[in-house]
Amino acid sequence: MSTVSLTTAKAHLNVTETTDDTLIQGKIDAAEAHIEKLLGFTLASGFEGSENVPDDVREAILQLTGHFYENREASLVGIAAEEIPFGVWQLIAAHREYVF
Numbered sequence: 782m783s784t785v786s787l788t789t790a791k792a793h794l795n796v797t798e799t800t801d802d803t804l805i806q807g808k809i810d811a812a813e814a815h816i817e818k819l820l821g822f823t824l825a826s827g828f829e830g831s832e833n834v835p836d837d838v839r840e841a842i843l844q845l846t847g848h849f850y851e852n853r854e855a856s857l858v859g860i861a862a863e864e865i866p867f868g869v870w871q872l873i874a875a876h877r878e879y880v881f
Contacts, residue, residue, distance in 0.1 A: 783809050784824050784831045785842045793843045794850055805850060812845035819870070821878040841872035 787802060790809050816838065817823050828834045 784813055784834045785809055785839055785846065790843060790846050794847055801850075805846070808846045808849040809842070811849055812842045815845060816842055816869070816873060819873055820876055827876075827878070835876065837872045838876060841869045844872070845869050 783806070787806050787809065790805055791797070791802075794805065796805065813824060820827060820838075824834050824838070825831045828838075
């Protein structure tokens with residue numbers, strides 16, 4: 782079960798049609814998997830259930846879902862891209878589990 786619902790992601794993306802529902806769900810799943818790798822634990826186990834995931838981590842998932850949905854290729858042509866302040870990494874860094 783996803784931490785972020787399809788309905789929430791579609792609202793974040795401002796998508797009202799159902800045409801891309803499967804695609805958006807895949808982007809949510811990919812974003813959550815990526816966040817879990819960055820954090821070093823699964824969302825459900827690290828926060829004792831997906832309903833306990835903090836809002837800043839949910840926001841990071843939504844930002845990454847939006848990025849994956851809007852930028853479906855591995856490169857941007859003719860656009861200068863840079864990381865935004867308070868982006869994904871800044872939102873999840875405080876929750877990261879460091880293991881040595």
